[in-house]
Amino acid sequence: MSQEITVSKEDYLKAIIEAESEGHTVIAALLAQWLEVSAPAVTKAVKRLREDGYIEAGREGALKLTTKGREAAHRTALRHHLVERMLSEMFGMEWHQIHTEAERLEHAISPAFEAKLIEKLGEAGDCPHGNKVLPETPAQIKRRGLVALSEATENTDYVVASLYERDSGLLEFLHELGIGPKVAVRVQRRNYDNTMQIKTPNGSVTLGQSAAIRVWVRPSAGSGAADEPRRRKKT
Incomplete structure (x- = not known):
């Protein structure tokens, strides 16, 4: 199936x-x-996807994946996940650059190369942004013991565990602030304007709610996580 479906269809699914x-x-x-394409282009693509049996339209135009469509979408998501891990674990590419690169490369992975990547990396590991193969709902993420940084308790030590990766601008912004995977953070203060003062290894930074809700953290295993940035800065 992955050889027959076009790049455009994979993106839609x-x-x-x-x-x-x-x-x-x-x-x-x-x-x-979502895909930054014109309405006529979407109408045409949706028609083809319905004719090919990948989606079906419900009430008020709501689009649902068929079993065939969901299998194809999952296969593309797996290839994206494998490429991200390959770029990070095998080539050492920076986490904030990987998603955009994987978006380009995921369509070029042949079944044979995909099998080799699975053999090398496995299918179950997290990507460099701390995410699973398939997109998770907020409820599923919370069941992993994570909490959105926007809801984190003040003066408590956390470690960044997962980042929303679809927005490359957000990833670059967080990187510049020093907020990234496995980084120790602490909410120092919630400000009147709905921003937050966050302690990071780079010092204290200000983060708005629109970004904070897309950063997921877990409580630090040790009691000295808030002091860790100072120790790192001295080394």
Whole structure:
């Protein structure tokens, strides 16, 4: 199946499972915004996907993946996951650059190369952003013991465990602030304007709610996590 489906179709199907994980009702207008394409282009693509048996339209134009469509979307998501891990674990590429690169390369992975990557890396590991193969809902992420940084308790030590990776601008922004995977952070203060003062290895930074809700953290295993940035800075 992965050899027969086009790059464009793969993008649409993967976008649907990503949007579903965020709680959206997937309609054509949402896909146009999600994929940054024109409304006529989406209408044409949706028609083809329905004719090929990948999606079906429900009430008020809501789009749902068929079994065939979901299998194809999962296969693309797996290839994206494997490419991200390959770029990080085998080539040492920076975490904040990997998602965009994987978006380009995921369509070029042949079944034979995919099998080799699975043999080398396995299918179950987290990606460099701390995410599973398939997009997770907030409820699923919370069941892993994580909490959104926007909801983290003040003056408590946390470690960044998962980042929303679809927004490359967000990843670059967080990187510049010193907030990234496995980084120790502490919420120092919640400000009147809905921003937060966060202690990081780079010092104290200000983070807005729109970014904080997309950073997931877990309580630090040790009591001295808040002091860890100072120790790192001295070395």
